[in-house]
Amino acid sequence: MEELRVVLSKAGDISPIKSSEYVSVGGYEGLRKAVEAPEKVIEFIKASGLRGRGGAGFPTGLKLSFTANTPADQKYIVCNADEGEPGTNKDRVIMEEIPHRIFEGMAIAAVAVGADQGYIYLRAEYPHLKKILEEALADAREHSFIGPNIVNSGFNFDIQLFIGAGAYVCGEETALLDSLEGKRGEPRFKPPFPGVAGLWGKPTLVNNVETLANLPAIILNGPEWFRQIGTEKCPGTKVFTLSGNILNPGVYEYPIGVTIRELFEDVGGCCPNGKKLYAVQTGGASGNIIPPSLLDTPMDIERCSENGATFGAGDLMFIDEDRCLLDVLENLIEFFEHESCGKCTPCRTGNPQLLALIRKFKNGTAKQSDLELMLELGNVMVGGCLCGLGQAAPNPILSAVRFFPEVFKVNNNYERGAS
Amino acid sequence: MASTNTSPEILEQVAAIASRWKGRPDMLIPVLHEVQAVAHNSIPKDVAKVVSYEMGIPIAQIYSVQTFYSFFSKEKRGKVLIRLCKTAPCHVKGTKEVLEAFESALGIKAGQTTSDGAFTLETCECIGACDVSPAVLIDDTVYGNLTPEKVDELILTISQMEVDES
């Protein structure tokens, strides 16, 4: 399959700061079309079949309609640029190379739902982007792409940049809103969903950077054009992040449906030094770990879950034969233990327990009952945690037990000292 | 921890920053970022008290917020902050050996500050530079594709940049 740039079209060829250069490659044309017929925007996005690129894959048109249909004196658009999922750096590249496309997407969404204020929640780990985004925003404001009376339409829409302070859970949309309000970033109970009651209790559209950056092309070229790309249930392209033990780690945009094998062999260039591939973690740190026998799985939300993989935000971490899978699992659960906000018990106490169990397997002291306990605990967390962090934290372990049972050696005689 | 370590000059700067946002609790996080930059990369209790007074936010709330986020520290840190990523994609490419190289080059362990107050070494979660794993964030700049051999050179470069600046 060929690389296809929609979100990253012209990215890197033009100045990220100057709106005039973005305009010279067709930029802000989607916005101009949107302000002429704002009522058509949601119709278009719904018909395009666009789904959220932040990990959950929620239909974007439907989300827009929730916020649009909730009457309120004030509504907000929030761009989720927290990008905390380990193994993901695609939003960083979009922001570095073509930030005006994100502003344009936010403005289109604002016109569609009737919001006049937007926020970009940028993770603190991207300090260099603060400067780029601030300068690009100032340029957009100067040329009336944001601010009062955008593109002479009578609509007002401004964007403010907010810098996080290092907390993975703040990527969860309701935790992000609490953080924007100046509080600890702890996920809220849902419902109400942000679309209805979000920032300061007002209807708020929260979308991922890449989702928003898809809107201009859909408005400009129409939903039929978009539907020709990708798969039936997941139209469009995806900006994938490849990491780990491959020759060419990085960010690549392909139509959805490209197989993991194509991304591994043709794009990633296989493992360096002639090493064999041992496993692939799909969909980020909270995604499933799959064996090489599943490499022909297409990267598409439905096909991934049918095959036991995770689409997530389109991340693939390749693990070669020299790595110890238990070591990787320990590292992953340490991450979740550290990043758990502590609000709910299954996650706050579940992760340290999972970690202790994995360590037992690492040092060869695990018994059959530990394996059973680990699976039971994992399933309790999947079903009982308040937010996606705790719900997804056991995924790497549960999938590893399924696909790599040989790694989980039990020693039932351990207690008798006969190891 | 003594609460009166921070110099009066710094506390005055802190007050000037925080007083601009009296009655705006939503501005606490941006204020803490700004305050930390003038107060030895840290927000000790005496600094937090000034922020509390100037913004009209209870000290407990400031403590609750500052301890939630890993970019804020209660302890005084070095002039240069070295944050080495230890998350899985970096881990599988050899972070452990790189960390050991940093520790031996600086003569400190992760979480510590050199005795001259120049460097603090921390480990952190993914900094979104997995395309150049193993990666480190030194103040505002990412350095990637690290090997233990490259660490000495990197520290030398950073030290030189510090000397040039002062």
Ligand SMILES: Cc1cc2nc3c(=O)[nH]c(=O)nc-3n(C[C@H](O)[C@H](O)[C@H](O)COP(=O)(O)O)c2cc1C
């Ligand atoms: C722990 C956790 C972390 C998340 N981190 C991010 C993130 O960094 N960026 C992001 O866009 N979505 C993240 N999400 C998903 C958001 O909650 C939300 O679904 C998304 O921003 C919606 O945008 P979309 O519909 O455009 O994908 C995270 C979810 C969870 C549970």
Ligand code: SF4
């Ligand atoms: S699942 Fe974890 S991160 Fe999410 S609310 Fe519960 S404790 Fe917090």
Ligand code: FES
């Ligand atoms: S895991 Fe180290 S930069 Fe992403």
